[in-house]
Amino acid sequence: MQNVTLTTENLLAFSPIIIVISAATIGMLGIAIKRHHFWNTTLMVMGINIALAVNIWVWQNLPTQQVTSLFIIDPFACFYIALILISTLACLTLAHAYMETHPGNKEELYLLMVLSASGGMILVTANHFAGLFVGMEILSIPLYGLAAYSFQRSQSLESGIKYLILSAIATAFLLFGMALLYADTGHLTYTGIQQVLATHSENSMLIWAGVAMMLVAFAFKLSLIPFHLWTPDVYEGAPVPITAFLATVSKIAAVAALLRLLHTIPALNTAGVQTIFAIMASVSIIGGNLLALMQSNLKRLLGFSSIAHFGYLFIAFVVNQQLQSSAIAVYLLAYTITTLAAFGVLTYISSPYQGKDIENITDYQGLFWQQPYLVTVLSIALLSLAGIPLTIGFIGKFYVMMLGVNAALWWLMATLAIGTVLGMYYYLRVLITMFRMEEITLINSNTVSFSYTASNIMLITTGILMLILGAYPQPMLQMALIAMGMN
Secondary structure (H helix, E strand, O other), X not given: OXXXXXXXXXXXXXXXXXXXXXXXXXXXXXXXXXXXXXXHHHHHHHHHHHHHHHHHXXXXXXXXXXXXXXXXXXXXXXXXXXXXXXXXXXXXXHHHHHOOOOOOOOHHHHHHHHHHHHHHHHHHHEOEHHHXXXXXXXXXXXXXXXXXXXXXXXXXXXXXXXXXXXXXXXXXHHHHHHHHHHHHHOOOEHHHHHXXXXXXXXXXXXXXXXXXXXXXXXXXXXXXXXOOXXXXXHHHHOXXXXXHHHHHHHHHHHHHHHXXXXXXXXXXXXXXXXXXXXXXXXXXXXXXXXXXXXXXXXXXXXXXXXXXXXHHHHHHHHOOOOOHHHHHXXXXXXXXXXXXXXXXXXXXXXXXXXXXXXXXXXXXOOHHHOOHHHHHHHHHHHHHHHOXXXXXXXXXXXXXXXXXXXXXXXXXXXXXXXXXHHXXXXXXXXHHHHHOOOOOOOOXXXXXXXXXXXXXXXXXXXXXXXXXXXXXXXXXXXXXXXXXXXX
């Protein structure tokens, strides 16, 4: 048995994950001692903030650390951990306003979100199949409860059960794929597998079967067609802050884990695998946008839109060039900020405990004349999702397009252009509806005046970032280049 030794630097590097898990533990104890919506939530939010500060310190001051054979903390991991923590903070902030009048227990929602975030952090640092599996499960299991948290509504309960069943199937594929790779190589570490595969002139069928099964699991997490069937139903049924969490944190972690796997084991990233990526990307772009065209529910529309957006992102996976990692980082950062803004507005005006969720596009008719600030943020988010210039979404899409053009992937570029045109139609349809004056839909009484609470500050910040980083993206691009030092 291999001896496990941990140095002080190892522990410091791993401390953001330890802090988040400790915050979840303290939150659990706080709930057991005395339930208090504000203080129980504040304890966990403080833990996330401390973890974020420590992660930035680790990023700037420590060299790459191999923490046992399971995990590696490097600039790549620190960047994605920071993105996960910031997204979690935003979702916790939105959830606090959303759950304020929830008649049942509120505090477990934040506990489950923090636990799931810790799983995402473990996932992006995994350098071993055991670490990959543990991270994936800690990320996923709390999401089953989160999706069904509003169990008083049949849609929420259905979404939780559906996500549980389909996610369990995806996990089975992941485990079976790992087992096949281990059977052929005799290793569970990424570096050990790469060393074995590098000496083989041709890989066996076991290898390719294992890779295919693992890709199924990742495609499920990223909602790529044909593994997308859970997405619209879970997006619609889950509470809005949880939908935001699913759309950002879980997908950030899955993208980072897949990217590390392919970079550490380049023998797996063959022309055949890139062809599979290209097919999934093109089908997801066209299919996601076409399905979004037919939606009258805004949460389902954003769900199908996310399918298309990860199709755009997968174009970068097809292009195995030096700037691949930074392009993916920029696109994910743009997508995360935009998605948090869009779902933030939905959260602000929706609560099933004070009235119905504001989900149907017709409910937003004339909303600008009631809530101009909220509609402004949502309008910027929709324009960013469409990839309109001077928004952050355009920068992410342009970076991916630049890679595709350099690699002469013209058919994928044509698919991206068609998908962008289709996307503009349904985004603008929502936008026009919010500004129409012919008939103003009266939003239910839970819509309050736009005051400077924490959730409103978060919405204002995302709106400003979408414009500033769209007009002046250099700081974002520079940070991505520095963070992706693994290339």
